Amino acid sequence: MLKISPERFSFSLLSNFPVGCCEFTSYMLAKFFTEERAISDIKMVHGENQFKKSQRHVWLKVMGYDVDITANQFSSTDKTVFCTTDSIWHYSRFKIFESHQPNVKFDHFHEEYQEQLLSDYQMVLKDLEP
Template sequence: MKDILERFHKALEKISWPEMPSQFQEFPLGTCGDISDILAEHLYEQGFGSIDYVCGIYNGRSHAWLEISGYAVDITANQFSDISANFLYQPPEIWHYKFKEKTRRKAGYKTFHGPAIPDIEVLHDEIIAKLENVTIYEDTHKFNQQK
């Protein structure tokens, strides 16, 4: 799982956010819900089964993440000042417990209909395109070249 999340995060880093649909241009701010649903679709394609989308409120701020088999999977947690990791994959009791849960549903966007879906699909396609050129060893390779 951690390798999948690391690759997904690296793909997000390669996106030219100003060129994305307007609701994504301030990534990661305000994008956690849609990004979590896109990640869920990617995880379904990798063979993962039951995935929950969870949204909660803490200090007046909403945030969304996924939960899989008792683990919080949060690809946008680093927008918070107390998170230095690129993503979180840990029991929700460690950090997510402080969010008062407002929504819990089956994760993913492909069963929804509405005006935002085409923009989510544009971003999803861009992430998949970036994933094709990402390996989890890029940073190590760059480090080794600098020695």
């Protein structure tokens, strides 16, 4: 995501990565784990900041690991990526209010957003190729 220039994203919110796009990038990452790595043990975790109730965050729980590629949007951490079991940063800061298996087809989004996200996902995937 960081290697792609912001103006290349169809889904404009992604151009602010990592700020404000934790849910959408988590869906994209879940799609990658599901389709490219055949991992099915994935949950999308939604948390509310215990210190600032208006702030929410989304990350993945993958095979018991907390995986978060947008945590560095918060000043309380300088980690770019979290991939750890029972992340102290997440569970001391956020109260979990929802956890579910992500819809990696994106068909729960409005059709225009679905097309943009799928297009951006393909672009990111292509950028990963050696």
